[in-house]
Amino acid sequence: MNHNIPQHVAIVMDGNGRWAKSRLMPRPFGHKKGVESVRRAVKFCVNNGVRYLTIFAFSSENWKRPKKEVSLLMSLLMKTLKKEALELQEQGVSVQIIGNRLGFSQDLQDTFDTIEQQTKEGSRLHLSIAANYGGRWDITQACQQLAKQVKEGGLEPEAITEKVIANTITSKGVPDPDLFIRTGGEVRISNFLMWQLAYTELYFCDTLWPDFDDKAFSLALQSYADRQRRFGKTGDQLTGDSNA
Ligand code: FPP
Numbered sequence: 001m002n003h004n005i006p007q008h009v010a011i012v013m014d015g016n017g018r019w020a021k022s023r024l025m026p027r028p029f030g031h032k033k034g035v036e037s038v039r040r041a042v043k044f045c046v047n048n049g050v051r052y053l054t055i056f057a058f059s060s061e062n063w064k065r066p067k068k069e070v071s072l073l074m075s076l077l078m079k080t081l082k083k084e085a086l087e088l089q090e091q092g093v094s095v096q097i098i099g100n101r102l103g104f105s106q107d108l109q110d111t112f113d114t115i116e117q118q119t120k121e122g123s124r125l126h127l128s129i130a131a132n133y134g135g136r137w138d139i140t141q142a143c144q145q146l147a148k149q150v151k152e153g154g155l156e157p158e159a160i161t162e163k164v165i166a167n168t169i170t171s172k173g174v175p176d177p178d179l180f181i182r183t184g185g186e187v188r189i190s191n192f193l194m195w196q197l198a199y200t201e202l203y204f205c206d207t208l209w210p211d212f213d214d215k216a217f218s219l220a221l222q223s224y225a226d227r228q229r230r231f232g233k234t235g236d237q238l239t240g241d242s243n244a
Contacts, residue, residue, distance in 0.1 A: 004225040006178035008052035009045065010200070012192055013037065014184030015208030028072040033210035035080050044217050045125050046091050052126045052174055056192055060100065060134035077131065078108055081115045088115075092124030098170040099133030100141075128174060135194025142168035169195055176200060179224045183209045183216075201227055 013034060020030030038055060045053045058073055065073075081095075088095060097112040104112075112131075145168050149155035166172065177193065177200045185206040189197065203223055207216045228235060 005049045005221065006201075006224050007050070008054070008175050008177045009050050009179045009181060009220075010054040010056075010177035010193055010197070011041065011180075012056045012182040012184075012190060013209040013212075014182060014186055016210060018184065019208040019210040027069055028076075030208075030210060031069075031073060031076055035076060037210050037212050038080075039084070040213060041217060042088070042093060042125065042127060043091070044214050046093065048221070050125065052128070052177075054098070054128040054130060054171070054174070054177065054193065056130045056133065056190075058099075058131045058133070059191065060103075060132055060137055061191065063103070063132075074105070074108060078111050081111050085115050085118050088127070089119050089122065092122045093119060094122035094126050095119045096126065096128050096174075097131055098128050098138075099131045100137060101132070103132040126174060128171060130192070133170075134191045135189075135197075136191055138169045138171075138193075139165075139195055141170070165195065171196055178229075179203060179220065181205070181220050183207050183212050199229070199231055201229065 016030035016034040017027040018030070019033060020027050023029070041055075042053065044050075057077060062073070063070060085095075095115050097116065101109050101112060142165055146155065146160055146164070150157055150160075171193065176196045176198070180189075180192075180197055180200045181203045182188075182190075183205055185204075187204045193200075201224055203220045205212075205216065205220065228238060230238060
């Protein structure tokens, strides 16, 4: 394993449906298998020193899927969070749900609160589960909060800096992702962490999410380790070349 481990990895877990279809099984079967991959990825992060993991469990656009699939995903989310809470706690994982919770049933909202409370002392890995999440929604809700503060007189418009915005989006307190992974062969961001991904290294692979194992995760980390992150500077500036 390489030494240059990303502090924060964000993942779009794509390909569950196709994984199931290729086995002549219904799509929900792929989502159930996908949960096993989530469990494996969390363990991988804990064991390899990744400190933050953000996964896209349900996008604000996923409501458009067939009703049956939406309700399967809801019950899978609920069951998994209840079932895994203790194990996550024991592994030192703190869980946070990011997204518009108001779209979920009261039962599910209560489950979110419970797991966040139960795991809040976890300090090895911070797991953010994006549910009913959209990057544009996140920026919009931050704008609304800040506009309200301006209207009430508590904030000058000029005081709205990038830092203030970063502290108003739902991932506040979590550093921006170093590495973005999308499985399943599509090469797009799909309205994931739009603000947070500005300088993130992007990694796309064809592996379908249920097949994304430790070896596949290691390959992504290796690709990350081989890159030079410049943040707008020149390569020579970073390597200390005096003629840069
Ligand atoms: C994308 O595959 C996957 C999703 C929309 C849902 C991801 C959810 C899980 C892995 C399980 C629930 C998560 C937790 C944290 C318990 P797709 O259905 O778009 O696949 P396709 O592109 O092959 O159709």
